Amino acid sequence: MKQFLKKILIFSAVVMTIFIAYELVLLLVPNEYSYKKNYIKRHKDSLRVLVLGNSHVADCVDATLLGPDAFNAAQPGRNAYYDLQLMREFIHQMPSLECVVMPLSFDYYYWGHLYVKEHSPKFNTYRCMYLKYMGYPYADGEWWHWSEILNSNYDHSGRLLKAFTAPLHELTMCDSLGMEIDASYDLRAHNWDTLQLPSSTPLPDSTELKLNYRHNVKIYSEIATIMRENHKRLVLVAMPVYKTARRHVSQRQLNEMTAFVEMLRRVNPDIEFYNFIDDPQYTERDYYNSIHLNNQHGARKFTPQLRAIIDRKRQ
Amino acid sequence: MVFNSIEFLFFLPVVFLLYWFVMKPLKWQNLLIVIASYVFYGWWDWRFLVLIAFTTVCSYLSGLMIDRHRHWGKAISAANIVVNLTILGFFKYFNFFASELAGALSALGWHCDWPTLNIVLPVGISFYTFQALSYSIDVYRRKLPASRSLIDVMAFISFFPQLVAGPIERSTHLLPQFQSPRHFSPQDATDGMRQMLWGLFKKMIVADTCGVLVDRMWQDYSNQSGFALLLAMILFAFQIYADFSGYSDIAIGCARLFGIRLTTNFSVPYFSRSMRELWRRWHITLMNWFVDYVYFPLGGSRGGKAKTIRNTIIVFAISGLWHGANWTFVLWGLYNAALFIPLILLNKGRYRDTVASGKPLPSLKETWHMLCTFTLFLMGLVLFRAPSINDAIAYFSCMFSPSLLNVGFGHDFRTALFYCAVLIVVEWIYREKRFALDFGSCPGGALGHRWVRWTIYVVLFVFTVIASGLHSNFIYFQF
Numbered sequence: 001m002k003q004f005l006k007k008i009l010i011f012s013a014v015v016m017t018i019f020i021a022y023e024l025v026l027l028l029v030p031n032e033y034s035y036k037k038n039y040i041k042r043h044k045d046s047l048r049v050l051v052l053g054n055s056h057v058a059d060c061v062d063a064t065l066l067g068p069d070a071f072n073a074a075q076p077g078r079n080a081y082y083d084l085q086l087m088r089e090f091i092h093q094m095p096s097l098e099c100v101v102m103p104l105s106f107d108y109y110y111w112g113h114l115y116v117k118e119h120s121p122k123f124n125t126y127r128c129m130y131l132k133y134m135g136y137p138y139a140d141g142e143w144w145h146w147s148e149i150l151n152s153n154y155d156h157s158g159r160l161l162k163a164f165t166a167p168l169h170e171l172t173m174c175d176s177l178g179m180e181i182d183a184s185y186d187l188r189a190h191n192w193d194t195l196q197l198p199s200s201t202p203l204p205d206s207t208e209l210k211l212n213y214r215h216n217v218k219i220y221s222e223i224a225t226i227m228r229e230n231h232k233r234l235v236l237v238a239m240p241v242y243k244t245a246r247r248h249v250s251q252r253q254l255n256e257m258t259a260f261v262e263m264l265r266r267v268n269p270d271i272e273f274y275n276f277i278d279d280p281q282y283t284e285r286d287y288y289n290s291i292h293l294n295n296q297h298g299a300r301k302f303t304p305q306l307r308a309i310i311d312r313k314r315q
Numbered sequence: 316m317v318f319n320s321i322e323f324l325f326f327l328p329v330v331f332l333l334y335w336f337v338m339k340p341l342k343w344q345n346l347l348i349v350i351a352s353y354v355f356y357g358w359w360d361w362r363f364l365v366l367i368a369f370t371t372v373c374s375y376l377s378g379l380m381i382d383r384h385r386h387w388g389k390a391i392s393a394a395n396i397v398v399n400l401t402i403l404g405f406f407k408y409f410n411f412f413a414s415e416l417a418g419a420l421s422a423l424g425w426h427c428d429w430p431t432l433n434i435v436l437p438v439g440i441s442f443y444t445f446q447a448l449s450y451s452i453d454v455y456r457r458k459l460p461a462s463r464s465l466i467d468v469m470a471f472i473s474f475f476p477q478l479v480a481g482p483i484e485r486s487t488h489l490l491p492q493f494q495s496p497r498h499f500s501p502q503d504a505t506d507g508m509r510q511m512l513w514g515l516f517k518k519m520i521v522a523d524t525c526g527v528l529v530d531r532m533w534q535d536y537s538n539q540s541g542f543a544l545l546l547a548m549i550l551f552a553f554q555i556y557a558d559f560s561g562y563s564d565i566a567i568g569c570a571r572l573f574g575i576r577l578t579t580n581f582s583v584p585y586f587s588r589s590m591r592e593l594w595r596r597w598h599i600t601l602m603n604w605f606v607d608y609v610y611f612p613l614g615g616s617r618g619g620k621a622k623t624i625r626n627t628i629i630v631f632a633i634s635g636l637w638h639g640a641n642w643t644f645v646l647w648g649l650y651n652a653a654l655f656i657p658l659i660l661l662n663k664g665r666y667r668d669t670v671a672s673g674k675p676l677p678s679l680k681e682t683w684h685m686l687c688t689f690t691l692f693l694m695g696l697v698l699f700r701a702p703s704i705n706d707a708i709a710y711f712s713c714m715f716s717p718s719l720l721n722v723g724f725g726h727d728f729r730t731a732l733f734y735c736a737v738l739i740v741v742e743w744i745y746r747e748k749r750f751a752l753d754f755g756s757c758p759g760g761a762l763g764h765r766w767v768r769w770t771i772y773v774v775l776f777v778f779t780v781i782a783s784g785l786h787s788n789f790i791y792f793q794f
Contacts, residue, residue, distance in 0.1 A: 001335065004501045008508075011772065018777050149780060150321060157781050 019149055026148055026156055029163040033133035035172040036073045040086065044093045047071055049310060052083040053103040055180070056239040060293035061101070063177035065303040066310065069096065072178030074103075077126055080219045085136040087223060091230050099233040099310050102223075104257065104273070105291075124151035183288040183295045217263065224268035234268065235309060236261065238275040240282040240302070245290035249277065274309060276302075316358035318511075318565045319519050319783075326355065331572055341496050345470045348493075348573070352475035356438075363437040366402065367473055373398050374447040375468040378454040378461035392455040396448055403444045406436055411640030439479030441637055445604055447472050450486040452608060458487050467493045476569040480562045482580040482600040485607075489577070497574030507571030509752040509772075514564030516775055519783035521734045522558035525550040528731055533700065536710050541719030544710060546728055551700050552693050553735045556585065559598070564750055583746045585692075585739070588684035589664025590654040593692060601637070605630045620660060627659065628652045638699070643707060647698040654691055669747050 040047065049070035051061050058074035073086065083102065091097065128151035130136045137145070148156045162171060174180050227234040238257060241249065254277070261273045276282075286301055288294035293302055316322050330351045338347045357364050377395035381388040404412075420426070450468065454461045462468050471490045477483075532539055532547035539547075560581035567577045580600050587593035594602055610630045616623040628649065635648020658664040670685065671677040677685065701707035724732070745751040752771075754762050761767045 001499050001501070004499075004504050007505070011769075011776075014773055015776055018773070019780070022777075022781060 019147075022160075023147055023149065026160060027132070029159055030168060030171045031129070031133060031159060032075060032172045032174055033129045035168075035174070036075065036178060037086070037134045039071060039178070040073055040090055043069070043071065044090055046096050047094055048096050049099050049101065050094075050097060051101045051178070052078070052086065053080075053101075054078045054105075055183070055292055056103040056105060057101065057237070058174075058178070059180045059183035059288055059295055060239075060299040060302050061306060062179050062295070062299040062303045065300070066307050070177070072174075074178070076180065077122055079126070080216060080223065081138065082130050082134070082136055084219050084223055084226075085130075085134070087226050091226055091232065097232055099235055100227060101235045101237065101306065101310075104236040104238050104261070122153060125153045128152050129154070179295055179299065181295065183292060185285060185288065185294045185296050185298075217260075220260075220264055221267045224264050224271055228268040228270065233310075234271050235306075236264075236271060236273045237306070238273075238277050239291075240276045240279050240286075240293060242282075242284065242287045242290040246277070272309070276305075316355050318562070318569075319515060322358065326351075327569065327572075334573055335499055341494075342464075342466065344497070345464075345466050345493055348470045348474060349466055352470070352473040352478055355475040356473065356478055359438050360435070366406075366437055366440070367443060368469075370399055370402065370444060370447045371469050371472045372465070374450045374472065375462070375465050377451040378468070379463075381451065381454050382461035388455045392451050395451045399444050399448055403440055406434055406440055408636075408640045409434060442481050442483055443472055443478060445483050445601075446486075449483075449604065449608065450490070453486045459490065462490060462494070464494075474570070474575070476566040476575075477577055480559070480566070481598075482563055482566065482578045483604050484578060484600065485604075489575070492575050499574065503571045503574065506749075506753070507568040509754065510568030510571070510750045511565045512568075512772060512775055512779075513750055513752045514561040514566075514568060516779045517557040517561030517564065517738065519561075519779050521738050522554045522561060523783055524731045524734050525554035525557070528727055529554055529700070533710075536706075536713055539713065540721045540723075541714045541716045542721050542723065543728075544714040545719060546724075546732075548693055548697055548714070550728075550731055550735070552585075552689070552696055553731075553738065555696065555699070556581070557738060567750075579749065583669070583742050585689055586670050586685055586743065586746055587688050588666050588670055588681060589658055589688055590651065590691060591658040591664040592666040593688055594651070594655060601634065605634055609633060616659070623659060624656055627656055631655065641703070643698050643701050643704055646704060646707075647695055650695045650698060651692075654695075672747065 040050070046069050048068065049063075049066050051057050051063070051066075051070070051072040051074050053074040055074070055076035055078075058072060058076055058078075061072045061074070063070040063072045080102075087100070091100075124145065127138050127142065127145040128148055130138070131142055131145050132148065145151050148154070159171060169175055169181055173182055224234060257275075261271065264271050282293065282298070282301065286293050286298035288298065293299065316326060330347065334344055334347055338344050353364055353367075356367065373395055377391050380391045384391070450471065453459050462471075467490065470493045471484070471486060474484075474489070529547050529551045532543060536544055536547075563580035567579070570577045578600050580598060582596040582599065584593050584596035587596055610626050613626045613629060614622050615626060631648040631652035632645055633648070635644040635646070635651075638644045638647075670681050697710055698704070698707050701710060741751045745753055754768055
């Protein structure tokens with residue numbers, strides 16, 4: 001038995017050493033998380049427009065069309081909690097910043113928090129990546145989530161192999177100004193109805209969702225407060241959705257979205273809100289899937305609209 | 316809890332150390348196994364522990380009663396079978412039969428709103444129910460005496476390595492092992508670790524890589540080329556084999572750490588030269604269960620060709636239905652029966668040895684037979700994977716289209732096929748051993764050096780963990 005246990009201990013020690021070395025080497029390989037945070041850090045003095053939020057804007061805001069010194073720091077699956085962390089760390093160090101753009105999906109204030117809870121298949125992945133590459137733990141003592149081997153669903157071994165051959169944008173999955181490269185019209189879903197939407201089911205009045213809602217209210221309120229205190233504009237946008245998804249959006253959800261914005265305006269009366277959900281100019285070829293515009297036609301249509309909003313106020 | 320999870324990585328050493336160092340008396344070891352098994356199962360959903368406990372107590376009591384009242388043995392055994400099959404039927408088949416009955420009645424002009432229930436299928440219910448049934452039947456058949464110890468029976472029915480996806484153990488094989496003292500064998504434990512390692516590689520690398528591509532193809536098969544669908548069909552064959560036999564390898568290896576020997580469940584089935592041989596090598600414990608408890612009681616091959624055909628069809632149809640409440644599974648069973656029956660009638664394809672035994676490569680004839688058998692099995696797996704019979708037909712019609720000749724491999728396909736090739740080569744080399752990394756019984760050549768073996772273990776383990784996720788479930792859990 002002693003001999004067997006000795007063998008197991010030696011094997012475990014060898015394997016653990018390799019795993020730790022692997023995790024440390026991964027730190028040296030760029031990815032979207034480290035790239036976007038480092039970009040903000042490097043350009044904090046000059047950035048004028050910052051786009052935060054999730055895939056709804058990450059996929060289709062082409063910062064090159066937003067004018068100089070704009071950056072799309074949004075990321076797929078980003079929870080507002082992490083937007084808040086970025087704001088807490090950087091907003092007061094950004095003298096040139098005029099405007100922050102964030103998406104407000106029709107039910108995100110209910111479901112958003114769930115992205116960092118056990119319900120999400122990427123629960124551990126997000127916690128790990130934000131902790132390891134952005135330095136934002138979701139809760140105190142979250143060291144456990146630091147390991148990609150233990151937590152991440154992403155192809156980290158593929159990323160490591162690509163590090164030696166692939167160009168930067170293939171590692172970061174975004175262009176140099178932050179727009180996702182993986183949301184093109186060619187890669188779109190063939191069947192618009194196959195996408196499972198949280199909004200396709202009626203919102204249950206569960207205690208958990210109510211708690212979730214309250215949590216998100218707190219986060220958005222703090223975002224609104226930070227923006228007010230630092231005299232920056234906060235532009236909230238409800239993104240266009242394709243007709244197959246639109247039919248799942250109920251009037252109740254739209255009313256709740258408006259009420260949510262009104263609630264935020266009590267904290268920060270200057271918050272601007274623009275609703276594109278029913279904008280008729282967006283057609284099939286502008287979408288990547290039923291709730292995301294693509295990074296080609298969709299981005300070329302939406303970004304100028306966004307720029308007009310940003311410039312309008314300045315004039 | 317699943318084998319490829321962090322929880323299990325901590326769970327196993329703790330139970331192992333308690334088992335050999337703290338709970339040394341036999342009774343305590345069995346009690347620990349029961350507690351560990353219930354924790355293992357309850358990690359998924361503790362509410363369903365009641366079901367296992369109920370099934371166990373029913374089988375335990377029926378065993379005692381059969382022993383005490385022999386003249387009522389048949390009735391008691393039958394009652395136990397009915398109770399257990401009712402539970403299984405309710406959780407697994409209620410909605411299926413309710414909707415089928417409603418459909419049949421409405422076809423006759425009677426419209427009824429038969430209720431369908433939102434029933435959660437308890438993980439592994441088909442496995443432990445069959446194991447529990449085997450106990451009372453074997454006691455009734457006087458193959459073993461009824462156990463006086465409830466703990467022993469609980470350990471037999473809920474032994475955690477094989478609780479949720481087999482191998483389906485026979486009471487005559489496993490229960491006596493819980494009734495006699497076990498001694499730690501370093502050789503057994505080392506072999507067990509090797510077998511677990513190979514099982515993890517099969518599950519986490521081969522099965523999971525293939526599974527992602529197969530799911531993607533099936534989600535949108537009408538827009539895929541025929542060649543891509545052909546590849547997906549082949550990859551599914553490797554996915555299901557690597558997934559299920561990988562689980563069995565881990566289960567068998569894990570049990571060996573505790574001094575328990577489980578039955579071999581897969582014996583290189585894809586190197587079979589006939590469907591008859593394949594079904595002797597595929598899910599061995601389930602097929603043996605059906606042969607002993609269904610085929611033979613129906614008369615087996617005694618009573619002429621007609622009865623043999625009937626009994627074979629029944630066994631395959633039931634084994635199909637055992638896999639899930641869907642006509643696709645029944646049809647899959649019947650398809651295999653149709654391929655199996657001619658071989659019985661002609662008394663052909665009854666290979667007892669392993670292909671190319673003692674030779675490095677098979678002959679051309681053997682290769683041809685293996686390819687034909689694999690292809691026939693492969694076609695049936697489309698039925699197994701399809702959500703409905705219409706989908707299976709549509710899949711075939713999309714596959715057998717002009718685009719079948721559009722040969723092209725994406726990067727993902729190349730990776731998956733490479734892993735499948737590694738699996739085939741390694742299993743071919745070790746086809747006559749108990750499992751693929753069975754170095755213990757062939758220490759010659761380079762593998763005679765400890766450092767070579769250790770390098771293989773470390774590289775395989777590190778690669779398996781790094782190149783895969785620790786999150787996916789095993790396919791056979793749903794059965």
